[in-house]
Amino acid sequence: MSAPQFRVLLSEAVKDQLRDVVARAAARGQRTEALAAARKILDGLTWIADEFGESRGALKVMGELRVAIIGPIGVVFAVDRAKWEVHIGRFRLMGARRFPGST
Numbered sequence: 001m002s003a004p005q006f007r008v009l010l011s012e013a014v015k016d017q018l019r020d021v022v023a024r025a026a027a028r029g030q031r032t033e034a035l036a037a038a039r040k041i042l043d044g045l046t047w048i049a050d051e052f053g054e055s056r057g058a059l060k061v062m063g064e065l066r067v068a069i070i071g072p073i074g075v076v077f078a079v080d081r082a083k084w085e086v087h088i089g090r091f092r093l094m095g096a097r098r099f100p101g102s103t
Contacts, residue, residue: 006049006079008042010088018091025072025093034093037071044068049079049086062087069094 025034053068
C-alpha cells in the first residue's frame, strides 16, 4: 500500500511565478538545475509535505508554515495535515544578486 499523497494547490499567479523563476534561472545559466529543483520540490510537496523543508511555525487556519530551498529555487508553503493539502504561497529564485558595477 502506498503512502497517501498531499494535494498541492497553487494559484495561476503562483504558477506564473514559478515560470518566471525558471526563466530567470535560465538567463543565468541554471535552466537544468531549476527544472530539476522544481520537480523535486513538487515531488516533495506531494509525498512528504509535512516533513519537507523547514518548519516556520503553526498557522491559525492552514496548519503549518514551511520553507524549502532546492538548488536555485526556494518555496514557501502551508501544510494542512487534516485535509492532506499543501498551499504554495511563493516561489523565489535564490542566489547572489548582482548589482550594476559589481564584480
